[in-house]
Amino acid sequence: MTRPPQPEPSAVVAATAMFVEVLVVGIGFLTGLGVLAAAIAGPDNSRQLAPVAGTPLAAGAALAFAYALGILIDRAADTVLAPVRRRLRTQSFPTSSAYAQARLTLTGIPALAARADYARSRLRICRGWMFNSILLTVATDLALWRYPVEHRFLLLATATVLGTLAAVGFYLSWHTITATGYRKLAAQTAPAAAQTVPSQPPTPAAQTP
Template sequence: MTQPPQPEPSGAVAATAMFVEVLVVGIGFLTGLGILATAIAGPHAGHRLVPLLGTPLAAGAALAFAYALGILIDRAADLILAPLRRKLRRQSFTTSGAYAQARLNLAEVPALAARADYARSRLRICRGWILDSVLLTLATDVALARYPVQNRPALLVTTTLLGSAIAVGFYLSWHTITATGYRKLALQTAPAPALPAQPATSASPSP
């Protein structure tokens, strides 16, 4: 009799999710770099580079570089947002020790820990794509300025406004997820209030 497949260990799932998050952030930033490099090179050089970028070797190298770049961008975004992150954390936890203890307590409840991991996954993507959105907007503006296109002023304004709105949207999403995560963690790991002592009942008099 064939045994049912065993569930994948949570550690492997977390590692896979983190790999995907870093790759998503890295691909976005690498795309922005590619657009910027093509814009700086100009139309003639850009047309010569396109066939080279379509080779399997270039695709594999780009994927590896995107992953490494994603790690760098994730750390850079976390460093930039660290002061605000600490400010949001202080609204729910007075000390770093209290926050660390709350994380330990949450890890003892698998269902809550899984939800927290999912929230952190969204958080990492949002904070990385803040920088990705800024680079993609700037790179696209440079490309529009370098390449011959119709309605260039309108396209530049549209690209800048849309890119700025997307960057702000990712920032607001990061802010909301971070603040909500700290509040939920504080509520989920708060000690249960002590029940008031019940007054002792006097024995009923004998009839």
């Protein structure tokens, strides 16, 4: 009896990594939504809802919802940043077909393909957490305003500055990783692309009469 083919280890690892990336982004966004909901509900309502939120059923639902949110935020972030991404890509690849050919060439070089996958993993985390940082900053500021805390204005200023720095830092990291990835892809696939071009036969030397 022939055993069914087992999945490639690299594909399994890539799928697991993508699942973790989406979950990490989704958990961050769900945390921001939770803080925002608590801020809107106020101290009294939040105190009454706290026992329900701590049940295993709520934790399981939150984990599943976080994964779904991660997919949504990843797609939304990619759409928002698409104009910048296309501009960065044109600096290394003049046409979409040239970029597609380079990606196809890279799949034949496993070591370089693995590095490219790692770079894409980092940029997905960065673009997702750029959105998460914005939400968490707004939610934290609103919670600090609604709840009775000491040194409110100092905490508000600190949360706003740190949140803004985090959002800007994630954006700059995404920008750097994206631009570097395109440059590396162009450099790594240029020799291979040149080898695929059929060489022209040498021009015969002119005979001397």
